Amino acid sequence: MLKIKGLKAGVEDNNILKGIDLQVNKGEIHAIMGPNGSGKSTLSSVIAGKEEYEVEGGSIEFDGTSIMDLSPEERAHLGIFLSFQYPVEIPGVSVSNFIKTSINETRKAKGLEPMPAGELLKLMREKMELLDIKKGFLSRSLNQGFSGGEKKRNEIFQLATLAPKLAILDETDSGLDIDALKIVANGINKLRTPENATIVITHYQRLLDYIVPDFVHVLYNGRIVKSGTKELAFELEAKGYDWIIKEVEEQCI
Amino acid sequence: MTEEDKILKEVTGAEYKYGFTTDIESDKIPKGLSEDVVRLISAKKNEPEWLLERRLKAFEVWKKMDEPDWANVSYKKPDYQDIIYYAAPKQKKKLESLDDLDPEMRKTFEKLGISLNEQKRLAGVAVDFVMDSVSVATSFKDKLLELGIIFCSISDAVIEYPDLVKKYLGSVVPTGDNFFSALNSAVFTDGSFCYIPKGVRCPMELSTYFRINEAGTGQFERTLLVADQGSYVSYLEGCTAPMRDENQLHAAVVELIALDDAEIKYSTVQNWYPGNEEGIGGVFNFVTKRGICHDRAKISWTQVETGSAVTWKYPSCILKGDDSVGEFYSVAVTNNLQQADTGTKMIHIGKNSKSTIISKGICAGKSEGSYRGLVKIMKSAENARNFSQCDSLLMGDKCGSHTFPYIEVKNKSAKVEHEATTSKIGEDQIFYCNQRGIGTEEAIALIVNGYCKDVLNQLPMEFAVEAQKLLAISLEGSVG
Numbered sequence: 001m002l003k004i005k006g007l008k009a010g011v012e013d014n015n016i017l018k019g020i021d022l023q024v025n026k027g028e029i030h031a032i033m034g035p036n037g038s039g040k041s042t043l044s045s046v047i048a049g050k051e052e053y054e055v056e057g058g059s060i061e062f063d064g065t066s067i068m069d070l071s072p073e074e075r076a077h078l079g080i081f082l083s084f085q086y087p088v089e090i091p092g093v094s095v096s097n098f099i100k101t102s103i104n105e106t107r108k109a110k111g112l113e114p115m116p117a118g119e120l121l122k123l124m125r126e127k128m129e130l131l132d133i134k135k136g137f138l139s140r141s142l143n144q145g146f147s148g149g150e151k152k153r154n155e156i157f158q159l160a161t162l163a164p165k166l167a168i169l170d171e172t173d174s175g176l177d178i179d180a181l182k183i184v185a186n187g188i189n190k191l192r193t194p195e196n197a198t199i200v201i202t203h204y205q206r207l208l209d210y211i212v213p214d215f216v217h218v219l220y221n222g223r224i225v226k227s228g229t230k231e232l233a234f235e236l237e238a239k240g241y242d243w244i245i246k247e248v249e250e251q252c253i
Numbered sequence: 254m255t256e257e258d259k260i261l262k263e264v265t266g267a268e269y270k271y272g273f274t275t276d277i278e279s280d281k282i283p284k285g286l287s288e289d290v291v292r293l294i295s296a297k298k299n300e301p302e303w304l305l306e307r308r309l310k311a312f313e314v315w316k317k318m319d320e321p322d323w324a325n326v327s328y329k330k331p332d333y334q335d336i337i338y339y340a341a342p343k344q345k346k347k348l349e350s351l352d353d354l355d356p357e358m359r360k361t362f363e364k365l366g367i368s369l370n371e372q373k374r375l376a377g378v379a380v381d382f383v384m385d386s387v388s389v390a391t392s393f394k395d396k397l398l399e400l401g402i403i404f405c406s407i408s409d410a411v412i413e414y415p416d417l418v419k420k421y422l423g424s425v426v427p428t429g430d431n432f433f434s435a436l437n438s439a440v441f442t443d444g445s446f447c448y449i450p451k452g453v454r455c456p457m458e459l460s461t462y463f464r465i466n467e468a469g470t471g472q473f474e475r476t477l478l479v480a481d482q483g484s485y486v487s488y489l490e491g492c493t494a495p496m497r498d499e500n501q502l503h504a505a506v507v508e509l510i511a512l513d514d515a516e517i518k519y520s521t522v523q524n525w526y527p528g529n530e531e532g533i534g535g536v537f538n539f540v541t542k543r544g545i546c547h548d549r550a551k552i553s554w555t556q557v558e559t560g561s562a563v564t565w566k567y568p569s570c571i572l573k574g575d576d577s578v579g580e581f582y583s584v585a586v587t588n589n590l591q592q593a594d595t596g597t598k599m600i601h602i603g604k605n606s607k608s609t610i611i612s613k614g615i616c617a618g619k620s621e622g623s624y625r626g627l628v629k630i631m632k633s634a635e636n637a638r639n640f641s642q643c644d645s646l647l648m649g650d651k652c653g654s655h656t657f658p659y660i661e662v663k664n665k666s667a668k669v670e671h672e673a674t675t676s677k678i679g680e681d682q683i684f685y686c687n688q689r690g691i692g693t694e695e696a697i698a699l700i701v702n703g704y705c706k707d708v709l710n711q712l713p714m715e716f717a718v719e720a721q722k723l724l725a726i727s728l729e730g731s732v733g
Binding site: 076077087088097102158 | 679685687690692699700702705706707
């Protein structure tokens, strides 16, 4: 589904990603872990097409075609979804209005009619139940005055209603208490199908207790320095990142 | 959603879409302003002597006044001798019914999206249409009259209801109030008059549509709205003008009188031609709007200002009565080289009088937008309350937004609150929307409409939709 080869990207003269290779297939969950500043969030932004990042080399393919020249909204229309680490506030725009606009803009791009109101409402209700979201949430201004947990839950709620092919969860666990974490993780697990894929970006192993990855990659200094299965995450939890960093540096010498 | 889709479609479409002219023969007088011109206007309208006298007095007052320069706008002052003060579309004979309307005029209505017949009946709106200096047509006059509601052009009202006009005209905005109101009092040509009798709730929206058509003309309309005790009316005005590379002057005066327990809701969607991207042409919109509230009366001003090259406008409330309520909801958009200095005055005289001010400024391009507001609590206004919120939204870094709140309190029991914020549409907000499949233009429309929601919610339903579209179009291409 997603094929990244030799991806190099940065902001202005600052190289952040220094050659990333990553392949994600249908039905898989990948975890990308790494210390702060290793380039995790940059990777997710570059996949989503954020313009302030300059891509200096490599390629990103989605479903067999390059998405390098596509705008962020075009990538979204193809089914790439990014759950933001810091979701923005949009005052006066209700959660339901935002989701409605999002769904219908995506449908429009595919040449479809807007979703009938009744169907839309039913969809939202269904997903609210799935994520244990309270009534009244839909009419609140998007992320305005939301707690950290509510913001993240709102991201997953959008994920659930938009049902993308690829979901990238950028530090979704940060700011969540354990109960909220369970609800969010549970939601993500329920949304999993053999047809979609998920990339979980996280600093801690904690989230991976609830969302079990098929593959774990360690990102350090703009490169994936180690890949493995979920056991790698346990090892990181137990030993920290230092041993890998050391390993990498020894290789360099 | 269908409504919003339409909005989005229009965003990708046009620039100023009302920039056409109507090719119709016009009866106009030569340029310039003098006592003779004032007399000529009065004569053309077959006015009674008392009104001519008032006009002449106003002209004398105006001559001694200076054009105000305290507003935060800069423009080349109009040459008042280079303006045509009266231009009227020629009609062969007096209209028996709207079916007799000149075909060119009918086309104009259609282009402006105004339907004077069935459609509007369904929507429940009565329309008075003012082109250049005269009212061309008023719909539903008879139906309203059955309820005792008078809705007609002010010229007709002067002849048919002289007592009402004589009593209230100039009672809220006196002749010498300011430079532009004095000018208007001398040369006003037409506008709407409305009277709602005691205890009557006007069953439909009343609306006046103003259109400047002729080149070189100014529009000086006068609107007078009287809501008698315990009555209610919702009134809306819209305005457009052709694209011309000269500046045209629009100096209107609007007076509202809400007697005891009456309520007036006055909404404006102002879309005069704003000039082009280089700031050439556009309408100078110098308007005086004021209402007076008697006991327990309420006046609510809602304005969506997107057009005009320069706007100078402060719809105000004199809260004379005890327990009276004044409200001001405003969205003012400036783009390219537009300038707007707008706000309100709330003058609290009565006990327990309350006022609310919600002002949302949006500046894009190289435009300048200012909020200027006065909250004045007089000594007599025991327990007066005011809440003001003035927000500005900036797009890009070449525009400017300013807030000038004046507060004068002469009674210690008053409570006055003022909140102000300035924000920008962030790239992060746009990227967030993009990531959810929403393109940049649509994202801006979404964010701006969210920002203005508190004001747009005050507009009658169908006009709110109109206003949303207008906002999107006005800001087209302002980011990116």
